Each structure stands twice: as C-alpha cells, then as structure tokens.
Amino acid sequence: xxxxxxxxxxxxxxxxxxxxxxxxxxxxxxxxxxxxxxxxxxxxxxxxxxxxxxxxxxxxxxxxxxxxxxxxxxxxxxxxxxxxxxxxxxxxxxxxxxxxxxxxxxxxxxxxxxxxxxxxxxxxxxxxxxxxxxxxxxxxxxxxxxxxxxxxxxxxxxxxxxxxxxxxxxxxxxxxxxxxxxxxxxxxxxxxxxxxxxxxxxxxxxxxxxxxxxxxxxxxxxxxxxxxxxxxxxxxxxxxxxxxxxxxxxxxxxxxxxxxxxxxxxxxxxxxxxxxxxxxxxxxxxxxxxxxxxxxxxxxxxxxxxxxxxxxxxxxxxxxxxxxxxxxxxxxxxxxxxxxxxxxxxxxxxxx
Numbered sequence: 001x002x003x004x005x006x007x008x009x010x011x012x013x014x015x016x017x018x019x020x021x022x023x024x025x026x027x028x029x030x031x032x033x034x035x036x037x038x039x040x041x042x043x044x045x046x047x048x049x050x051x052x053x054x055x056x057x058x059x060x061x062x063x064x065x066x067x068x069x070x071x072x073x074x075x076x077x078x079x080x081x082x083x084x085x086x087x088x089x090x091x092x093x094x095x096x097x098x099x100x101x102x103x104x105x106x107x108x109x110x111x112x113x114x115x116x117x118x119x120x121x122x123x124x125x126x127x128x129x130x131x132x133x134x135x136x137x138x139x140x141x142x143x144x145x146x147x148x149x150x151x152x153x154x155x156x157x158x159x160x161x162x163x164x165x166x167x168x169x170x171x172x173x174x175x176x177x178x179x180x181x182x183x184x185x186x187x188x189x190x191x192x193x194x195x196x197x198x199x200x201x202x203x204x205x206x207x208x209x210x211x212x213x214x215x216x217x218x219x220x221x222x223x224x225x226x227x228x229x230x231x232x233x234x235x236x237x238x239x240x241x242x243x244x245x246x247x248x249x250x251x252x253x254x255x256x257x258x259x260x261x262x263x264x265x266x267x268x269x270x271x272x273x274x275x276x277x278x279x280x281x282x283x284x285x286x287x288x289x290x291x292x293x294x295x296x297x298x299x300x301x302x303x304x305x306x307x308x309x310x311x312x313x314x315x316x317x318x319x320x321x322x323x324x325x326x327x328x329x330x331x332x333x334x335x336x337x338x339x340x341x342x343x344x345x346x347x348x349x350x351x352x
Contacts, residue, residue: 015095023096026273042270046214048083050146051075052224053153063329065246072247093122100124151187158183166302208287211271215291218267225260229253234316267292 015021024032025039054071058064094101100121117139120132159180162171171183196205232253235242242248249255271288273279302308 013092015092019095019097021091026276026279038269038272041266042214044083044087045218045266045270046210048079049217049220050149051079052220053149056153056156059156065325065329069247090118090122094118094125098125147191151184154187154190155180155183158186208283211284211287212291215267215270215288218263218270219291219295221263222260222267225256225263228256229260230313230316231318232256234313234318237313238316238318240318 020033022033023036025036026032027035051072054068054075057071058068061067098121101118117135119135123131123135158167158171159174161167162169162180162183171180171186173181175181193209232242234240242252270292271285274281274285274288
C-alpha cells in the first residue's frame with residue numbers, strides 16, 4: 001500500500017475510488033451497487049460456514065466443557081481476521097474490474113482455482129515472483145484441511161442420524177477402530193463431483209451445487225437459532241440459570257432473534273434475481289429455493305409419519321447425559337493430574 005512492492009507503487013486505497021468499493025450488478029447506479037453487495041453476500045454465505053462444526057468434536061474431545069469453550073471463543077477472532085480481514089485486504093489489493101478477475105468470474109479464463117485467487121492476481125500484477133507459488137501451496141494445504149474437517153463432520157452426522165433412526169440402520173456399521181464405514185464410503189462419493197470442474201460445460205452444474213449447498217447452510221443457521229431460542233425458553237421455564245453452564249452467551253435471546261431474522265431474510269432473498277423482469281429461469285429458481293421448499297416438507301413429513309410432538313419448554317430434558325459427562329471429565333482430570341501433555345504424547349508413540 002505504501003510502495004514497498006517491486007513496482008514501488010503506493011496505491012493505498014486507490015481502488016476504492018477508481019473503479020470504486022462497490023461493483024454494480026444487474027442494475028446501475030445506487031441500486032446496482034446495492035445488488036452488487038447482495039451478490040457478494042450470497043457468495044460469502046457459502047464460504048463462511050464451518051464454525052458450528054466445532055461442536056461436533058465434543059464427542060471425541062477430552063474435557064469438552066473446557067476445550068470447546070476455548071475453541072468457540074477463538075472463533076470470534078477467526079471471523080474477524082480471516083473473513084473480515086480478508087475481505088478488506090482483497091478490496092484494497094485488486095479492483096473489481098481487474099481483467100484477470102473478470103475473466104475468471106465470467107468463465108472466459110481456464111486458469112485453476114489457485115490462480116484465480118485475488119492475492120495471487122495482486123502479486124502477479126505487482127511483479128512479485130515467488131509469493132504466488134507460496135500462496136498456491138498454502139491454498140492447497142487449506143483445501144486439504146477443510147476437506148478432512150468436512151469429511152469428518154459429514155460422516156459423523158450421517159452416523160448420528162442412523163443412531164436416531166433418521167437414516168438406514170446399515171450406516172451404523174463401524175470398523176474395530178470405531179470408524180463408521182458405510183457413512184465414510186458414502187461421504188467420499190461426493191468429492192468426486194469436483195471432477196466436474198475439468199470441463200467448461202459443467203460450470204452450470206457447479207453453480208447449481210453451490211446454490212443448493214449455500215441455501216442448506218443458511219437454513220442450518222436458521223435451525224440453530226430456533227433451537228437455541230427453544231433452549232432459552234426451556235431454561236426460563238425450568239428456572240435453570242444459564243450462568244451455571246460451562247458457556248454463557250451474552251445478549252441473549254436478542255442476539256439469537258437478530259440472527260434468526262437476518263438469516264431468514266437471507267435465505268428467502270437468496271435468489272431474488274430470478275424474480276426480476278426478464279431474469280426468470282425455472283432451473284435457477286429451483287437451485288435457489290429447493291432447500292427452502294424441501295426443509296418444511298421433511299420436517300412436517302417426519303412429524304406426521306412418526307407422530308412426534310413438539311416438546312414443551314417445561315418438559316424439555318436439560319439434563320440428558322450430564323452425569324455421564326461429569327464422570328468422564330472427572331476421570332480425564334485425574335489423568336491430567338497424574339501426567340503432562342508430553343508424557344501423554346510420548347506414551348502414545350511408544351504404544352505404536
């Protein structure tokens with residue numbers, strides 16, 4: 001920004017003025033810039049998912065009440081630095097009308113995903129030779145890490161659904177090490193869809209999949225908000241002080257209500273483009289709103305076929321397996337007192 005690049009170009013916030021901080025999309029003028037912001041918001045909704053997956057590690061984490069509390073607190077810093085910070089940096093480094101960036105977005109360029117990164121584009125524009133290769137390596141390792149996390153979460157989710165009777169029983173089959181075998185095999189089928197990117201003709205299919213996944217993710221957050229509000233109401237009905245729990249959320253239930261309204265508006269307006277004059281497309285409509293239409297059908301269908309009822313707040317089970325978890329954590333704390341982390345790691349390697 002201050003001229004330390006090979007071009008000695010002190011560009012500062014130049015791109016915020018020319019061509020501007022907000023790109024026009026569909027319309028022109030202020031309305032077009034607002035629609036450009038909404039378009040970026042939809043894409044960001046796809047990329048921002050993941051923090052809620054931390055809770056899924058509770059079943060295999062030592063002392064989860066302590067470790068997960070710390071992990072969730074660090075999530076806020078991760079959001080700020082990796083999402084807000086990244087958006088700020090890319091807007092400073094690369095203008096939205098950059099020729100390479102536009103070619104990638106419009107599909108006119110066949111460069112790989114790594115070369116389409118705004119960071120790599122910025123480095124190439126400034127004549128920095130080695131950094132694009134370093135960024136590519138970091139991007140590959142990040143993708144590999146994300147793939148591992150999503151494979152774990154998808155496998156465990158399907159396994160839990162099977163245990164709850166909401167998926168076929170054969171998914172409960174595990175190896176001697178406790179790995180859900182058939183759940184893992186089914187999960188590993190979906191990464192094969194990535195090979196669709198080798199053909200330019202399948203770009204539409206990829207867009208459909210991204211739209212479906214994004215809608216499902218936002219619906220996930222909607223359901224999380226509703227679940228928390230029901231939990232909050234149950235705590236009130238049963239006089240359970242939330243401050244006695246390992247993790248206490250501030251500003252509740254107002255924050256949950258704000259999130260619920262925002263996420264509901266987001267998922268309902270996700271495909272607003274198809275309702276504009278001259279933009280109607282039946283295929284696009286279903287890619288945007290299939291999940292929104294399917295979710296109520298699945299919920300109501302389950303309630304009707306299984307004849308289950310909505311649990312009243314005063315009857316909700318807020319204890320569940322708490323005594324078992326207390327015993328496990330007490331045992332874990334005893335083990336921690338007897339040995340250190342290094343001793344534990346050394347014993348694990350020696351056992352192999």
